[in-house]
């Protein structure tokens with residue numbers, strides 16, 4: 001059997017994108033999803049995303065990590081699925097879709113997408129890190145010399161050590177200038193550093209503001225995969241109107257045989 005797919009990337013976080021409106025994809029086949037994401041035996045991606053019909057929204061997003069398991073919200077994947085929906089002619093400039101963490105609104109112009117993220121009102125501040133959930137769980141920790149830090153080793157240790165079986169994504173951050181930060185992320189479910197993480201940079205922006213390291217409510221995040229912009233409104237420690245903005249690009253399309 002052949003499977004049509006599209007390959008998208010948002011600041012280097014890359015996804016196999018499938019139009020599953022006819023519900024033909026074997027959603028419980030974890031091994032298949034992992035194989036499609038495998039960079040040697042499959043297409044290769046950080047995750048796989050299904051676009052499906054939804055009675056109350058323009059479409060529904062189903063997200064799987066590269067390990068084949070369905071997971072929590074993916075910010076870069078959310079930006080890419082809006083670009084995909086535009087490409088398919090399902091939406092024009094505006095989109096409203098259902099994801100695992102609720103309804104998301106987005107706008108798309110050419111290959112830039114601005115995605116509203118879930119509100120954040122629970123931010124745990126510890127001595128040398130912050131923990132919060134922006135649709136996915138994130139540990140945010142400032143480090144020196146970020147360019148030479150072993151993110152995979154440092155991330156793995158925290159993800160399995162401190163966060164146990166369920167785990168967490170791990171973000172390392174370093175200030176660049178006012179309201180601009182460098183971020184490198186170890187992603188749960190990829191179990192490696194990714195070139196960027198959308199819910200991750202959103203978590204970093206909010207954590208930096210909450211701990212007074214950022215003064216504005218429009219934050220630039222420099223990731224190895226490119227720049228992302230996060231904006232928000234903060235009222236008594238609750239973050240609303242949280243937006244993640246950046247490029248989302250269709251790289252190629254293809255067919256893959258799945259036995």
Ligand SMILES: N[C@H](CCC[C@H](N)C(=O)O)C(=O)O
Pocket residue numbers: 013046047065071072073074075076077136137169187188189190196197198199200
């Ligand atoms: N790996 C994450 C989900 C994808 C997050 C990331 N790709 C993003 O852009 O937000 C997790 O299991 O929590």
